[in-house]
Amino acid sequence: MTTPVPDADFLVLPPRLDSTAKLLAGSARRRGMAVEQLPSPVVPDRLRHAVGGHLYGGPTFAGTVAVDLDLALLEPTDDWLTRLPYEYTRRDITFTTLGEARWSRTPMFVKPPRDKTLTAGVYADGSRLPGNERYPADPPVLVSEIVTFLAEYRLFVLDATVHTVSRYATNGRLDPAPLDVCPYRATVLDFAANLLDACADSLPGAVVVDVGLVSNPDRGDEYWAVVEANMAWFSTSYAANPDRVLDVVLRAAGPRHRLASRDQTFIRRSGG
Template sequence: MTTAEPLSDFLMLPPRLDNTAELLAASARRRGLAVEQLAGPAVPDRLRRAPGGHLYGGPAFAAAVAAELDLVLLEPADDWLARLPYEYTRREITLTTLGEARWSRTPMFVKQPRDKTLPAGVYADGSRLPGNHGLSADTSVLVSDIERSYSSGEVVTPRPSSVAREDGVRGVPVPAGGDRGGVVAFADRRAR
């Protein structure tokens, strides 16, 4: 039985790829890196502790494979997006708590900075935030304003961390049970 030669200069990806992973994979290949997509959290022997490894994936995947790759995970502070200059986000973004966000009575885009337990999306107001995810009131969330795109009629919010349309905006559906009419009315007032 022969063992494959250890790999160096590679990008490891999770089992499920998102748009960012696909873009990173294409870029890595152009730069001569091997791209390895794992089927699960088990790292193949030839990749364990191999030099030149790079990792892209969500927090759970990264935590499961980082030690076997001899990588230390770097995570930005929860407020890194909120601290970016307005020119990069084109939005006022605030780091707050889920408890504080529940008091808001205006439409908003809400997401957790790291974990994805709370569904990221547009909420008509804080009372519409889901309460059945076992999250405490002190859970950190990022909150930003929303606007309406008159070209498409969609309620939209910029997504600086993902691939977006050429104008930098991506449509966000109002969650099931959400007050689409209230969100659209707010966006209409904001656009005037």
């Protein structure tokens, strides 16, 4: 690996590389960036004075590295989904705590808002959720009514514009494919454009948004809805263009001194 010079951009990766990290490494090298795969979250001294750092990796790794390299990690707010107009969610969603969700006696879909501390899924009622001994801090969760997504797409968004897209699931099963081969290409982009036009100020300048086609058998219709928003620096790229994914990742986890003023409110809290 090439050691970065003090004022050159470089990409830091975690000890274990997933498929997305490998693709991003290749893309970074093609544009002349140094790539550093660290054996642990400890940043070596030779990197601490470099000012062009970026990263891709999980929250624990990213949180430690970001502090040492003075990086700003961008992420959507925990309650972003609940603040969207109903026309973009098409389901009731509540931002609450795991403890409160345990009181529910109706079927529901439960997920953590950003970190994957709790397995997202359908629960028959609140009594089926994990007990307090596993989550003593009573973490925040999003609780929504259950819907069926026929197809799901990942949007890598840069400055409120779709930068690259991949399908990642059909009928609830992993099924990555480039957008250009998908029958819903035009409708995905139309829905995304309307969504981003309506909520640009409520998202970081670099972010991932998942959307999907919902089937409603009770009414016999189908419609598009937002699935969730995520941190670009910890999102699988699936079949999206890796060079364009890297553009979004570099902005989502880059030097704090380059951060746009409108993104100050989206910086990940230290240790969050």
